[in-house]
Amino acid sequence: MNVKMEVSYQTPKGTQTTLNSDEMRVGKAILIAEDLERTGRAKNVTFIDSHENTWTLKELKIYMKGIQTEPHNVTVYFDGGFDLKTKRSGLGCTIYYEQNGKSFRLRKNALVEELDTNNEAEYAAFHLGLQELDLLGVHHLPVTFVGDSQVVINQLNGEWPCLEEELSKWADRIENKLDQLGIHPHYQFVSRKRNREADQLAAQALKEIEITSTIEIPLDE
Structure with missing residues (x-):
């Protein structure tokens, strides 16, 4: 906080x-x-x-x-990539958090085949991050969500209307999950360069390289 x-x-x-x-x-x-x-x-x-x-x-x-014993000071980086030729999507998220006086980085990606656009993949990557927060036990805390998708960030923060039916369904799904977890979201748009970890995870997912890891990092990293 x-x-x-x-x-x-x-x-x-x-x-x-x-x-x-x-x-x-x-x-x-x-x-x-x-x-x-x-x-x-x-x-x-x-x-x-x-x-x-x-x-x-x-x-x-x-x-x-x-x-202190629960995950806090949480920041989620998310990114989604869509391969037009194969119709497959790569999702990636990196979660930074503190717990018991230590700092951690969680990385997770996923390969999915049921999406149709890059914007859907971006929303799905955000939702993947939420699922990981649920598994971590993050609840009733402020969380910062960082991405390089202006569509997702600006639609979720209310600056842009969500007119496409599929994206509207994703937005509703995400907002319902946020409410369920009691998470107070803060949204931050960044360049792809500043979102490179999540971008790399999404690209690795498209290459069928599965990543699931959690490591301790220095508190000031």
């Missing part, structure tokens, strides 16, 4: 002001707030999440302690 900080600050001579931070990860925000409080000049530190909910430092610490 990402939050912004609002801090009432007072100088040694009594001058007061209110400081507002950029959005940052919860763990970083807690560290900064604790450091500010040690100065004795920061008062009324408030945290604001992406849904405009407000938290005290104590509440945020309790929340973080409660989720």
